[in-house]
Structures are given as structure tokens and as C-alpha cells.
Amino acid sequence: MTTTVRPDETSETFGVFGYHPGLDGVRGMAMVIIFLFHAGSPIFPGAVLSLSLFFTLSGFLITRLLLDEGVRQSAIDLPRFWARRLRRLLPAALLGIVFVMVLSATVWNPDPNELRTDILASLGYGANWRFLLQGHSYAQLFQAPSPLLHYWSLAIEEQFYFLLPLLVWAIARRTNSPRGFRLTLRASLLIGIAISLVVTTVAAATGNTDFVYYSLPSRAGELLVGAVAATSLGVAQLARRPAPKWATLGGTLALIALIVLCATVTRTSPWLSWGGFVGFSVISSLLIVAALPPGPLAKALSVWPLLMLGKISYGLYIYHWPVILWLTPERVGVGGAELILIQASVTLVLAIISYVLVEQPVRRGRVLHGVAARFAAPVGIVAMALAGLLVTSTLSSPARLDFAAATSVNKIPVTLPALGETSVAFFGDSTALMTAAGFESWAATSPKISQGGGAAYYGCGIVRDGKARFAGRELTFEACRSIPEQWSQALTETKPQVAIIQVGPIEADDHLLPGDTEWRFLGDPVFDDYLARRMIEAVDVVIDHGAIPVWLKSPLIEPERSTLLPNADPSGDPARMKRFNAILDSVAKRRPELKIVDLAAFVKRWPAGEFDVVLRPDGVHFDPAVVTASVAPWLEAEVLKAAVRKR
Structure with missing residues (x-):
């Protein structure tokens, strides 16, 4: 599935994007907010918006990667593109599942049927549908949460990573000029945003806030807004020039708005279900675009701690949730800020080890080559599925009263x-x-x-x-x-x-x-x-x-x-x-x-x-x-x- 894209005008329109440290800083900041919220800190009750920022950033970057491939290769090779995505995302995701299985067998006493289903859904990048279809009654809101609950957002992104390249590929096949390709792509993305808003509104009107939160149709709008920003004229050129005043001012205001909203709203704030997530993604897009060019904002976001956290943010997200469920006050003997510091330290160590020893070597091809690289993803998924079945088959149902099995x-x-x-x-x-x-x-x-x-x-x-x-x-x-x-x-x-x-x-x-x-x-x-x-x-x-x-x-x-x-x-x-x-x-x-x-x-x-x-x-x-x-x-x-x- 390869489609040719003419490089002459496309390169002038889109340009090759490159690396921008300010975006890693955005990632690092967003991850800190999410971690503090999940660890029980009251500082950022609206961390759900920080996750929305991740969605918009993912939509922006995946679109830029697709357009860059068209410029460099004069073609979009879908199998090759998807393989690179899996090589980037799958190793840490599999390690996270292994980590959960180890803790389940040695520390926790989960319901084996629930854990088995969660593992399989996470391996198939369907965790969001798993938790949505599972439903949330009053009692389930208080149940011991799944150690793989956070995989729902990874599932949404991976589903989007599969569908968006198909859209770009189909448009490239049916348009004869770079201008036609550009206009058709943007129109398609805008239509997708409109559909997502309609779906979200209908779900909110019928009281189905879980669908608003967990489903791809409702959350796609946030990713698509990022995609629209990625296709905007001059984005690649902006990224290579000193930041204009509007970018510094607009980006700074967007950053302030992000922090204020994360500190004041909650997941159940009504306006979020009525298109609020998509509205917020416009603010996120402004911050993302403004963080590209060299300037005061990009420099502030590129400070070493945020930059490093951003580089390992994927691993931080993978490991932080099971670590928080593992290192509880009862097990550690402390609470409050001291406990959060311990949880953060353990998460950081795990993410660094994962990044240095597994993610980067696999991503750069230092571990797997040729045929082995092509078969690594399916073999890894099957192996984890079998391991999950084996581990859960050895677990007995918990003797304690388990809300998950209620x-x-x-x-x-x-x-x-x-x-x-x-x-x-x-x-x-x-x-x-x-x-x-x-x-x-x-x-x-x-x-x-x-x-x-x-x-x-x-x-x-x-x-x-x-x-x-x-x-x-x-x-x-x-x-x-x-x-x-x-x-x-x-x-x-x-x-x-x-x-x-x-x-x-x-x-x-x-x-x-x-x-x-x-x-x-x-x-x-x-x-x-x-x-x-x-x-x-x-x-x-x-x-x-x-x-x-x-x-x-x-x-x-x-x-x-x-x-x-x-x-x-x-x-x-x-x-x-x-x-x-x-x-x-x-x-x-x-x-x-x-x-x-x-x-x-x-x-x-x-x-x-x-x-x-x-x-x-x-x-x-x-x-x-x-x-x-x-x-x-x-x-x-x-x-x-x-x-x-x-x-």
C-alpha cells in the first residue's frame, strides 16, 4: 500500500519537520500533571485536560510524520509507516503489561478473569472499548481500579494511528495535485472534527459521559485538531525561524490557560462533555505550534528537567499507574508528599531503564533486524497473550470482597x-x-x-x-x-x-x-x-x-x-x-x-x-x-x- 506524492509543491507547502525540544518540554509538563493527579495530589484535579493535550500533540506529530514521509520518499508506504509506529510504541507497552503480570502474581490478588480480559484488550489496543463496555455503576466507581486502566488512552491513539494514514493514503490516490491533496485533506479533517462534536453532543445529551470519555469517535476531535494544525501553511517554515511575537504571546497565554484549567476543572465538569475537549484542543494546538520556533517560550519549555521527562514520557505513562497502585500507604508506611516522591522515583527509574535498554535500541534497529524485526511485533503480542493466560490461570479469585467481581x-x-x-x-x-x-x-x-x-x-x-x-x-x-x-x-x-x-x-x-x-x-x-x-x-x-x-x-x-x-x-x-x-x-x-x-x-x-x-x-x-x-x-x-x- 504505497501511494506516490509529488515532492515539488508538497515540500514547499509542508516542509520536512525535524526535532523540536519545546515539544518534549510540553510532554514533560503534561506528564507531571497527570502523575500528580493519579498519585492523589489535589493540585491538578483537571489533569484530564493534560491527557487531552497528549491527544492533540499526537494528532499533530503523526500527521507531520505522514507528510514528511511523503516529502522525503515521494510516497507514503503504509506497512512501513505502521511498522515504525509499532517499533516505537510496542516495546514499552509490552513491558508495562509484563510489569503488571509480575505484580499480580506476587503482590496483588486481582480477579483472574478481569485481569485476563484487561491484558488481552490492552494487547489488542482495545482497552478503551473494554472499559467502556464494562460499564460503570455506582459501586464500580469505588472498585479497585484495573492496573491496566491507563491503557485506554494508548488504545485510542493507536486506533487513530491506524485510521489516519489510511485517510491520507486514500486522498493521495484520488488527487492529482499537491494543492488538491492539501485542500481535500484539510476538509476531511474538519469534517471529522464536526462528526466527533456531533457524537459527543449526542452522548452528553443522553447522559452517556463514559462514551464521551472513552470512545474513539468522541475523542478523535482532539487528535484531528492537532492534525489540522500540522497541515497549516507555514508550520514547517515557522519551526525553523525565530519565534514571532504572536507565537510567543499566544503560546504563553495558552500555557497559562492550560495550567489554570488543569488546576480548576474536573473530569465531570459539564462543559467538557459538550465539546469542551475539542475546544480545549484549540488551546493545545496554539501551545504546540508556538513551542516550535526558537524563542522565549521554546527555551522555557526546553529546560533540562522538562526535556528529559518529555523524552521518557511514554515510559513514565506506562509505568506510573501500576506503581501508584503498588506503592500504597499500607505497603510503604508513609503518605502524602513523601509517598508521592517515592512513587515518582520508582516510576522514573523504571522509565529510564525501559528507555535506555529497550525502547531506544529497538527503535533504532540495534536489537532486531530484517525478518526478525518484521515478525517481532506479532510474536511479542502473541507471547504476551499466552503469558497473560498462563499467569491469570494460576491466580485464585481473591478471598476479600472484590468490587470488580460484584x-x-x-x-x-x-x-x-x-x-x-x-x-x-x-x-x-x-x-x-x-x-x-x-x-x-x-x-x-x-x-x-x-x-x-x-x-x-x-x-x-x-x-x-x-x-x-x-x-x-x-x-x-x-x-x-x-x-x-x-x-x-x-x-x-x-x-x-x-x-x-x-x-x-x-x-x-x-x-x-x-x-x-x-x-x-x-x-x-x-x-x-x-x-x-x-x-x-x-x-x-x-x-x-x-x-x-x-x-x-x-x-x-x-x-x-x-x-x-x-x-x-x-x-x-x-x-x-x-x-x-x-x-x-x-x-x-x-x-x-x-x-x-x-x-x-x-x-x-x-x-x-x-x-x-x-x-x-x-x-x-x-x-x-x-x-x-x-x-x-x-x-x-x-x-x-x-x-x-x-x-
Whole structure:
């Protein structure tokens, strides 16, 4: 698949591009923003825009590479072009998957089926469709994220790298002059941007923000804007001359806008879903073009640290996510800035090793030659697929409660109490599941208490009507309709003496009740009354089965701390959870059988603070290991007090 391109006018129009250190500086800066965000730093909640900058830069560079090949070779050789792309991108991507497999076999305990699918999707550059089609319910927003989650953006770029050369090749075949080629290419790119905007608008209008974020049709606009910039008249000539004043001024303003937006917006800012990503890509394009010519802006972006980070930015992106998931506060023993520094150092070392020993030798042909080079990519992919199947086949499903493998309703396994023990069971939402997982380990060695049975619901609290609005998405409660029946069945089967109820985060969301036209939340008299009735209903189910209801007051939450929730969700408003607990107090006055345990006060007294990342890594759910070590002894004492008091 080779198409001839006339070099005479094309070279004058496009020119051979060359290397520009300012672009590596842009890469380095963007990677720092992404890393800080993923590491949990609150500095850049809008790091999603930094990733958008990468998309636009990729669209710009891939188009320039295609045009340069046409100038140098007087032809575009698609197989040769794609082979070079794979030689540049595949080695680090495969090493990243190997790294994840090693950690999965030695450190983590992932669901083998989920990991296997993630590996295969990443190898086939279809990770974005994998995570999109997997869907994201409320519970899945809090699940342990895939160590290959970040491969979704690599998949989008690789899909674009396959399709754009085909477009350029097809246009070159059907145009007879360089001018016709140039005009047709630009028109095609602009049409593509328009289509992407339409797709994004339709997806946003139907509430499908995941499609806006993960799909190639919706994100292609950002890459295509970069491609349009690459085909602009005089870009190659601009890159070789001193920077004009407009480039320095415009690029500086674009850089300031990038930093300000990354520091202020969030992934779920509504305007992003309504064409905001494409709009931002125009700013990105201005920065990219302005960083080309020698001048103050290019010099500032070419400082050694940014330049070096930019050169290894691909490896940094590949390794940073699994490193962050690996080096947690629990494993390292520190948190905050100190932990981020450790994570950054390990990521940097891995990226440098990958760049020096693998990426550069393969890219420059020092490792593979001739036939071996042609077959290296398919052989490598097949080998990694087989290795992934082998590794995941040796993994057992995690014994802990795994949100990635969740069904809509989950019962906690039954453990029969020994004589003299107080038997307890947990009921509630995903917070109850995580607390139960840690408490179960404590109860297994306690002579005073046993735990077993119960029912907890992924994505379901005690609210089961209407809709909830969470992280910019509207959620329904189809799977939550039978909560009372499920609780009743679990109470009948296991007959616990004490039923521990833990909910709160879902109730703190915005809610649209059936027949209502107004979104309401805690503090609204209508919703407060509805919630009180649901609380009484839950308590009555427990009492009717002869168990003692013990309800845990909910501590304040920080849902934006979750890796997959980079936004300040309204459910984190302290006033909401305080109101929830006040309603619970009022219910206790109406149902004297109800015992309230003030978990919120316990968390507030936590030595490292109520929002300690060790206690609640995502700002909402308790870490089971910390529950076992520190929370369970206190909770056991409180439960035993309730059991004695109510007998």
C-alpha cells in the first residue's frame, strides 16, 4: 500500500519537520500533571485536560510524520509507516503489561478473569472499548481500579494511528495535485472534527459521559485538531525561524490557560462533555505550534528537567499507574508528599531503564533486524497473550470482597457462632461490605463475637426509588428494589443476634424521587422525611426477625479522593452527612430498640485525622486491614454493649 506524492509543491507547502525540544518540554509538563493527579495530589484535579493535550500533540506529530514521509520518499508506504509506529510504541507497552503480570502474581490478588480480559484488550489496543463496555455503576466507581486502566488512552491513539494514514493514503490516490491533496485533506479533517462534536453532543445529551470519555469517535476531535494544525501553511517554515511575537504571546497565554484549567476543572465538569475537549484542543494546538520556533517560550519549555521527562514520557505513562497502585500507604508506611516522591522515583527509574535498554535500541534497529524485526511485533503480542493466560490461570479469585467481581446483590458468607458468642451480621451498601471484610478477620479470632450472613448491596443503600445523581451521572435503582426482602431472607437464614447497618454515601447524593420534578438532597424537608421513613422501614425489618439493630453513624466522606472520582462531588458536603446522622438520631427516638454506634465520632478522633488515606484510601470506604487492626476492637466493644443493653 504505497501511494506516490509529488515532492515539488508538497515540500514547499509542508516542509520536512525535524526535532523540536519545546515539544518534549510540553510532554514533560503534561506528564507531571497527570502523575500528580493519579498519585492523589489535589493540585491538578483537571489533569484530564493534560491527557487531552497528549491527544492533540499526537494528532499533530503523526500527521507531520505522514507528510514528511511523503516529502522525503515521494510516497507514503503504509506497512512501513505502521511498522515504525509499532517499533516505537510496542516495546514499552509490552513491558508495562509484563510489569503488571509480575505484580499480580506476587503482590496483588486481582480477579483472574478481569485481569485476563484487561491484558488481552490492552494487547489488542482495545482497552478503551473494554472499559467502556464494562460499564460503570455506582459501586464500580469505588472498585479497585484495573492496573491496566491507563491503557485506554494508548488504545485510542493507536486506533487513530491506524485510521489516519489510511485517510491520507486514500486522498493521495484520488488527487492529482499537491494543492488538491492539501485542500481535500484539510476538509476531511474538519469534517471529522464536526462528526466527533456531533457524537459527543449526542452522548452528553443522553447522559452517556463514559462514551464521551472513552470512545474513539468522541475523542478523535482532539487528535484531528492537532492534525489540522500540522497541515497549516507555514508550520514547517515557522519551526525553523525565530519565534514571532504572536507565537510567543499566544503560546504563553495558552500555557497559562492550560495550567489554570488543569488546576480548576474536573473530569465531570459539564462543559467538557459538550465539546469542551475539542475546544480545549484549540488551546493545545496554539501551545504546540508556538513551542516550535526558537524563542522565549521554546527555551522555557526546553529546560533540562522538562526535556528529559518529555523524552521518557511514554515510559513514565506506562509505568506510573501500576506503581501508584503498588506503592500504597499500607505497603510503604508513609503518605502524602513523601509517598508521592517515592512513587515518582520508582516510576522514573523504571522509565529510564525501559528507555535506555529497550525502547531506544529497538527503535533504532540495534536489537532486531530484517525478518526478525518484521515478525517481532506479532510474536511479542502473541507471547504476551499466552503469558497473560498462563499467569491469570494460576491466580485464585481473591478471598476479600472484590468490587470488580460484584453482582447487584451480595450476601456475606455464613459463619455459625460458637456457644456464648454474640453473632452479628452486616447490612447496607459497599461501605458495609468493606467494614465487614475487616471485621470478619477480627471476629475469627475473638472469643466474644462471631460474624456471618447479612446482605450488602453494591450501589444500594436504603434508598431504592427514583434516581440519584453522582459524579455527574444519573443512576437508577433497579437492582435495589428488593432490599427489604433480601434483608429479610438473610435474617431468616442466619438469625444473627445483632444486625449492624452501615449506609450513608448514597443517601448523601442528589435524588429525584418518583413523581417529583425537583432534585433534592439531605437538608430538604421532602427528602429528609423520605429518608426517615426508609430508615424506620430498615429498622423494622431487623426487629421483626428478632435481631438487635445497631446502626453506624456515617463519618464525613471525600468521594473526590477516589482515583476514579477526580471531582468534588456534592455528596462530600459535610452538611449533608451531619444531617443524615441527625435524622438517624430522630429515628432512634421513634424506635427505642435501635442502638446507634457513633462511628463518625470514632473516625474524627483518629490520630492521623478523619480523612487519613490509610484508614479510608478513597475517602469513603474503610480499608479492611485497618478495620481488623484498629476499628474492629472498638466496634466489638460497642456491639457487645448494645447486645447486653437490649437483651
